[in-house]
Amino acid sequence: MFRHPYPRLTAIANDNIECNRVVNEQAHVSLLLAGPGIIATLTFASLVISVFYTSKFGGAVEILRWLCLGMTLRVISWPMGFIIVAKGVQNLLIFSELSWTVVYLGLAWVCDRLNYSMIQQIRIYFMAVSDETDDQ
Numbered sequence: 001m002f003r004h005p006y007p008r009l010t011a012i013a014n015d016n017i018e019c020n021r022v023v024n025e026q027a028h029v030s031l032l033l034a035g036p037g038i039i040a041t042l043t044f045a046s047l048v049i050s051v052f053y054t055s056k057f058g059g060a061v062e063i064l065r066w067l068c069l070g071m072t073l074r075v076i077s078w079p080m081g082f083i084i085v086a087k088g089v090q091n092l093l094i095f096s097e098l099s100w101t102v103v104y105l106g107l108a109w110v111c112d113r114l115n116y117s118m119i120q121q122i123r124i125y126f127m128a129v130s131d132e133t134d135d136q
Helices: 005-011 016-052 060-087 090-113 118-129
Strands: none
Touching: 005 016, 005 060, 016 060, 060 090, 060 118, 090 118
């Protein structure tokens, strides 16, 4: 995303409709590229874990599947973060980074207080934080 569409996105930063089109196009391309890998990992997670690791790693299958679902959200939302960068809105970028840090720490505190298991915490953290759109 950064190499090809970013210069084009900065050139059209004031045209919201065109920015939307470019970001949607990039999100679509990203899904087309990452989709087969994510689907294959979801499908063959238990087989791959059992072939490469011992039976003690059986719990990793569930974690791997949740990570794949979180990555799907990240692949979709990551191109949207470039709009903030392309428009040069540094205050919004700092605010959104700070907001997601507060959300992440808040989730950690809540999960700790509710005595969730490690797998439950990983699910919650990754699914919530992977939808962050201002990763840049």
